[in-house]
Amino acid sequence: MIRILYIIFISVLSSSLIMAKSKDTTITILQTADLHAYLNKHNELFVEKGKLKFREAGGLAHIKTLVDGVHKENPNGTIIIDGGDFIQGSGESVLSQGRIFPAIVNEMNYDLMIPGNWEVIYGKQVMMDIMTKYNTSVIVSNMYHEADKSALFPPYWITEKQGLKIGFIAYNDPEIPIRQNPMFSEGILFSEVESNLKSLITHLREGEKVDLLFMVAHIGISKQLMLANNQAVEGVDFIFGNDTHERVREPIKGKYALVLEPGSFGSFVGKLDLKIKNRKIADYRYELVQVNPKKYKADKQMQQIIDSLTDPYRSQMQEVIGYTATPMYRYLVVENPMDNFITDALLWKSGADIAFSNGFRFGVPIVPGKDGKQPITREDLWRMIPVDEKMKIGRVSGQQIWNWLEKELNNVFAKNAQERFGGWLVRFAGMKITFDSSKDMGSRLLTVEIKGQPIDLNKEYSMASCNRTGEPLHVLCRMPNAKDVEIKDFTLHQAIVEYLKEIKVISPRVEGRAIAVDLDRNYFSELPEVNYKFR
Template identity: 45%
Template sequence: MTKHPTDCNCGCNEPLSQEGISRKDFLKTIGTAGIGLGISPISSMALWEEGKTEDILKSNLVQSGKVQHISLLHTTDLHGQLQVHDEFFLENDRVVYKKRGGFAHLKTLISELRMQNPNSLLIDGGDCFQGSGVASLSEGKALIPLMNLLNYDLVLPGNWEVAYGKQMLLHDLGAYNARKVCTNMTHDATDPEFLFPPYQIFYIAGVKMGFIGYNDPLTPTRQPPAYSYGIKFIKPEINISKYIKILRDQENCKLIFVLTHMGLTQQIHLASQEYTEGVHYILGADTHERIRQPLQAKYAKVTEPGAFGSFLGKLDLIIEDGIIKEESYQLIEVDPEKYKADEEMAAMIQEVSKPYQQKLNRVIGKTKTPLIRYYILETPMDNMITDALMWKFTPDIAVSNGFRFCPPLNPDESGTANITVDFLYCMLPSNNNLILAEVSGQQIMDWLEKELENVFASDPAKRFGGWLVRFQGMKINFTIAREYGKRVNEILIKGKKIDLKKNYQIVSCEREGDPKNLICRIKNVNKITRLPNLIHDVMEEYLAKHSPVSPKLEGRATATDAPANLLTQANGLNYEFR
């Protein structure tokens, strides 16, 4: 069994009570689930508008020295994106691309914010060392010195932190200088010892603050099962009230925060349950949502600060006698024009990337249209991937998972953008074998109903994983607001209505640890064949023959009650992804 060394940095060998310094109104039918939870935007507390930090600093309470000003700086879902990259924005219902992110620019922003308020705590919500070429080829090790240079105070593992297995999870996170927290990952069913401390305590400006943390308990289902071998995940409802009580009653914490990597709708659901009473904020992650105004649920407020290092969430709190008197939240864009590159970080990125640059910088194709993965129903990026599978193997249906990671790639003034091996790793970090199988029309129908339930369940706690599964060779139409098992209106395969009694060939990527008779979560398939081809090789062959490509939305997946460019599950909450 994997145990931590006595000199590891995860915090497991320290006392658990450790203290130190430290599209607007559509889809209302589905949105009623959120409204029923009592969710609303925070409105009346003093300083919610963006850019009001100066007002806080100038307030009479702060100037008098009678209160404490604390800043929580929050990143998440960095996905190994070390360099400045294209980023997607929605402005006046128009898609706009801007250059954002980059660790060297993020470092400058963080340094400036810490100078503005030394009473700052830097937190990361997980999914850091998966999602790029350097991250994949180094199994996360290249990210360690970069995260340490950013000088995080506290980190939570995300669902993709298991990508290289339990040993590498413990190695990579264990090498972070930051404290770790995770209240729902233990070694296995026979050893209930936590992988990381279940809570952490910080004294900041004399205020005692407690943190607990939850990775998505559905990780072993979301990710290939082999990734999580030797790890047991616990649902928050099993123990969250216990640790809230410990922090509040035994440790006498004045403020309690929950770091989560569960997705916005699950986090709002959690913040609305009675067992979460006593928590001030849920600092969320996983769905890459861009919360600009925290959402107020029944028992706690919820934030989520985007992804890829394109944004940083900043929560400013004015505390008097252990009570929050004023608060302000900003979602700050990491604009490389505004925040110049930190020279030390830039040099370190160059150093850790050098062993992989020759491989990763190779151009394997070009695109004339933006490659984007933000849309929930269908994306140009995944249309290209499934087009490649269809071209290579000519099955009835080619399938790819509904991933969220990978920033966009937008053509420049020349009209094209280079697709490199690095971008291939961003799209598909795991270079898996392909598998071919035979499934019945009824199996396809049942599978699609389950996939739709995973994304659009009326119960937010049942929504998990990425966005809708992606495919070529098939078109589906559905109604989101209907109940499970009754959403699908029509399925066409190769232009013909599906025959529930007919067998169809399907090709998809292998998931390590899946049963031999399962493909892409379709159970009991027949005539399954593990192909010798790797997905990266297929993509390179396809791009070599078809570049420049021009993937776009084609109506492969359409809903009667949502637009093709649907960007969030969290509807009805006075929130818009932009």
């Protein structure tokens, strides 16, 4: 009897394997990325026929409806992943130290998540406490405990769908300790992507015998494309990219892999349908699905969980601190209205010659209503500046400023993708520059004016920026060797609130503080070599 049952079992198993090998199947992978704690629907910017358009998008309850609908269509072949920067970017996140997120993530039923560069914002232990409470697999292939060099999370994940063995590896940006406040990532070691990439691919392809292999990378579009053209990535089918908030609508083809990236803030979900024949990808279809709240109604249970967890902070978040009469947004690479407002406030409060802010990519539009103005709330302030550091003022020479600007320009426009770093161009008030982005490092900057006068390379100027806890006192916004540096007793938020109390209604615009002579004034990110443009 046992022998008969064994023969039947082997026959059934063999039949299923033969079916998996011969039957055409579909694997669907849904991706969210860089949510930045935007739990509810919000205003979003779109570029349509060269014009800026604003309308509502996003909201996790709406995403839940979207992904549940896709899962229902292909219940045995759908995988839902998130590529990091999920927990940072809102006031509720800061005030709860991210502890509202496990219940939210678990209701979303993700299959796989990875930490992004901002998951470390509340420190290593808080990150570990939060992510180990997720009822989903969390992986990253290049983050380790500094004390014993052991991995923070498993380096890969394998699942089986439709009789296929599917593997994932994941990489976070190894430059996190430089990009962000050093204290955020204390106790964590990062390795370069290539340090174990080939060995992991070999292990999964040859050792684990996976049929499909994917990489989830939180290192930015340029470096993800560079990886796709690197032979070390051979064996990976698709790179699910994250970090730079790019809206990739057609997979970008590299020599060895294809690259995707599904925008940010939950405004889009990437949907990759793979047609599988003989255990290999025979064809694919990709769609960047806009999360239209009118089309995808909010999932009631998901919305109730979000509301209950954020309700303790609601009155504080809804406090009105000022008004804007013009749309405020980021997204533009060279200059934008939102950061002009922020640096104006920092300059006003500090009394310095020039004020700087980082070229952050997060922050959704604030758009005036029919009455011609829109309240700016505490929630908006946290979204614009989710790290409320104290201000820092010091003295730097004109030559230091010139050299530093050349380096900052290279961080954004370097021809070698490996040299590109962080967000968009650094933002400032009290200064104007012109440059040519097409030139080489050290030759891009054309003119610099400070307080309406050409920069004097031998003169010292007072410079205001944020204090990044953990970095040396002499460093101002990544510029080293400042003199007479002082950490002020007020924070960035306090400076902005006081400024709005004084000005009451602001009207920030793109006004030519930074002009690239070779680029459009409203220049969005693009990769001309692969015909990609943000829209």
